[in-house]
Amino acid sequence: MELDLPPVVFDIGGVLTAAEGGVAPLSALLDIPRDRFAEPYWRHRSEYDRGMPATEYWRKVATDLGATWPDEEITRIDEFDARRWSELAPGRLELIATLQTAGVRTALLSNAPASMARVARESRWSAGFDHRFFSSDLGMIKPEPEIYAEVEKALGTDLVFFDDRPPNVAAARDRGWQAHIWTDVPAARTILGLD
Known part of the structure; x- marks a missing residue:
């Protein structure tokens, strides 16, 4: 089944992985x-x-x-x-697989030091993403507008975005993205029209 959705961009920490942090x-x-x-x-x-x-x-x-x-x-x-x-929180892999199987382009956009970016890149769960944008690779961090511009160069400006930090979501909305504060998988599924 094909889904008529723009590319979906995910933060990692607090969205795809546990919110507790390190x-x-x-x-x-x-x-x-x-x-x-x-x-x-x-x-x-x-x-x-x-x-x-x-x-x-x-x-x-x-x-x-x-x-x-x-x-x-x-x-x-x-x-x-x-x-x-190296591992995702419960329900995230299924959500990502649903989107990717339905032909939706997916991307990661995360503030991440080089070691965490490497772990994410090497993890099996990230293999299907069309693009992976990490702050340490780009020398810029969310919510700086320049990092969102890098994503737009690859994916355009019609994007859905999930992040757990309000300033990052606000900065994405300022650029016209359909940006949402991450709460949980059921809420994301509803936003994406998967239920």
């Missing part, structure tokens, strides 16, 4: 209180998503925590963080 599992791994770990983790994240090398990012986090991590520990932490994107 703070809880990483703070447990490092035995650092979650509230104490969260601030430095997020403080430098935009720079990391834009392409800052992993060693530089994790050293900044460590410094803010008053810690020193050797290179081997940084590699272990970074790989642990990136692995979160």
Whole structure:
């Protein structure tokens, strides 16, 4: 069955993967209180998503925590963080498969450091996407308008977009995209007319 839908663009973290993010599992791994770990983790994240090398990012986090991590520990932490994107949350794979089987073009648009982009690219679940746009590859992040323009170069301006962050959705709407705050799979199916 063919579906008459424009290309559908998905964010990854909090949309296709669990919304919790890396703070809880990483703070447990490092035995650092979650509230104490969260601030430095997020403080430098935009720079990391834009392409800052992993060693530089994790050293900044460590410094803010008053810690020193050797290179081997940084590699272990970074790989642990990136692995979160190797599997999708329940129901997402079926939603994506429904669209792709029906001939709908699909794309990823995510603020992602290089290690997480690599995991996503190498994961079986991402193989069917027509395009994969990662902030670390482009040197720009959502909600900057330039990153949306990169998507439009490949897919045009008539797009459906799901993201869990209101500023990212607002920026897409400013460009005329049919952009929606992600809530869950049933809501996305309704928006896409799949039910």
